[in-house]
Amino acid sequence: MKLITRHTAYAVGAILFAAKSKQDIISVEEFYKGTRIPKAFLRKILQILSKRNIFSSFKGKQGGFRLRKNSNQISLIDIADIFQEGLKINECFFKKKLCDSEKNCALKKKIDDIERMVVKELESITIASLLNYNKRRRLK
Amino acid sequence: MKLITRHTAYAVGAILFAAKSKQDIISVEEFYKGTRIPKAFLRKILQILSKRNIFSSFKGKQGGFRLRKNSNQISLIDIADIFQEGLKINECFFKKKLCDSEKNCALKKKIDDIERMVVKELESITIASLLNYNKRRRLK
DNA sequence: ACAAATGATACTAATATGGTATCATTTATT
């Protein structure tokens, strides 16, 4: 079904790594060592995340990225929004005819409802909640 | 987000059309007139739906397709299952490393939960419920 | 015999996703 794409998942991976790290500024190289996400790709993702203020970035020697928000202030929906254009609600699946108008298209209405549910769920999943999940498991 | 693809939506359109029609056997040409879904494509979709026992098909002159199930016995999940391979639950988004093992990957767990929710919702949307929705609107 | 239908299947086109490469710019260090 692909609720999230690899971009999103990788971004989450990078953010999780940064959130766990005690280091302040982390370079792509270091992210790579921690996550094994292909370096060039990872870099592009981090650049985008910087532009969107999830990270701040520092050029030049000793440069890298610093997580800019607290882990409970970042939710999956934020990340998915950045990388998945399609999060916007779909338009008419048909080219009319099936339903008199898009406004009272049963299929569209129902699917839109589900999408809204999914969005709400994604909102509720924060980076912090992911960290916690892992921490809890580790205790057992 | 694309919970359903065009294949699925078209299939639903064709099924709705057949369910509403008083005609018994309907040819692709007639489906086309009713739905304006591209004929060749529609035909392929109907063929697939026949193989999957949603329609029975009749070759030769006066042939076509007859809806084989009652409209409350067909749910969106049935159709989506046929046309969207990806309904199966996703595998690891990464190539390991981020999480120790796929079994206790927080991200995957949470996304899987949402997917199961979506599946349940799709199950609850029957062709009959779509027909009803439209009927109800029309009364106002 | 023929025309009107579907079956099977191969092919093409468009789009979205995933990923790489390169040159420009900035900055800490020496």
Added chain:
DNA sequence: AATAAATGATACCATATTAGTATCATTTGT
């Protein structure tokens, strides 16, 4: 001042998925 280590911007390529067309074979009513 020179250099090396970093990101910024951006163009490009590769792959997969989705969407759609075309064609030949087969069946069947008239």
